[in-house]
Amino acid sequence: xxxxxxxxxxxITKRGQNVTFRCDPISEHNRLYWYRQxxxxxxxxxxxxxxxxxxxxxxxxSDRFSAERPKGSFSTLEIQRTExxxxxxxxxxxSFPINEQYFGPGTRLTVT
Amino acid sequence: xxSVTQLGSHVSVSEGALVLLRCNYSSSVPPYLFWYVxxxxxxxxxxxxxxxxxxxxxxxxxxxxxxxxxxxxxxLTKPSAHMSDAAEYFCAVSDxxxxxxxxxxxxxxxxxxxx
Numbered sequence: 001x002x003x004x005x006x007x008x009x010x011x012i013t014k015r016g017q018n019v020t021f022r023c024d025p026i027s028e029h030n031r032l033y034w035y036r037q038x039x040x041x042x043x044x045x046x047x048x049x050x051x052x053x054x055x056x057x058x059x060x061x062s063d064r065f066s067a068e069r070p071k072g073s074f075s076t077l078e079i080q081r082t083e084x085x086x087x088x089x090x091x092x093x094x095s096f097p098i099n100e101q102y103f104g105p106g107t108r109l110t111v112t
Numbered sequence: 113x114x115s116v117t118q119l120g121s122h123v124s125v126s127e128g129a130l131v132l133l134r135c136n137y138s139s140s141v142p143p144y145l146f147w148y149v150x151x152x153x154x155x156x157x158x159x160x161x162x163x164x165x166x167x168x169x170x171x172x173x174x175x176x177x178x179x180x181x182x183x184x185x186x187x188l189t190k191p192s193a194h195m196s197d198a199a200e201y202f203c204a205v206s207d208x209x210x211x212x213x214x215x216x217x218x219x220x221x222x223x224x225x226x227x
């Protein structure tokens with residue numbers, strides 16, 4: 001399978017704990033995106049990378065959130081000191097420039 | 113700035129009936145428009161896209177959409193609904209510029225197909 005993969009698929013954590021999600025994009029795609037999706041809503045943009053450079057961040061991305069793409073391949077999204085409001089589906093997508101985005105299956109986070 | 117409005121958060125149709133899901137967009141530049149489908153607990157799958165050229169675009173699973181600039185619309189249709197079409201559908205707009213490729217999604221329309 002050469003699609004976008006995300007790990008883990010599900011994560012349950014207690015409030016205050018840190019969590020980290022991983023995204024592996026389609027290998028030849030140089031752009032990578034993170035979105036957050038809550039129930040009944042469309043995906044909301046969080047941040048995106050072109051190769052290893054993080055070029056844009058949404059104001060939704062508080063200081064507790066950090067994303068990296070160290071070698072321009074896979075990316076990680078870390079949430080520190082999780083809050084119940086962080087419970088959502090976190091989606092990763094990748095693309096070539098000027099082309100559609102291909103989405104991974106998402107990581108569903110539940111903060112108890 | 114771009115935005116998308118999907119009219120009707122829930123749509124129900126009978127199996128075999130016409131499916132019509134509405135999408136209106138706002139964009140300050142020529143838009144690129146997309147429809148994605150999402151099945152429960154899965155990511156989004158591209159149904160079809162409009163970038164340039166023919167305004168009627170055909171996608172997978174028998175879906176098609178027509179870009180109407182004068183109406184700022186990009187409605188999704190399928191002549192005959194199938195049970196397997198039951199899912200969440202999202203319309204998205206982007207400018208696909210070289211400096212950014214941010215997609216703006218609507219809030220989605222949940223399609224129910226009644227047997």
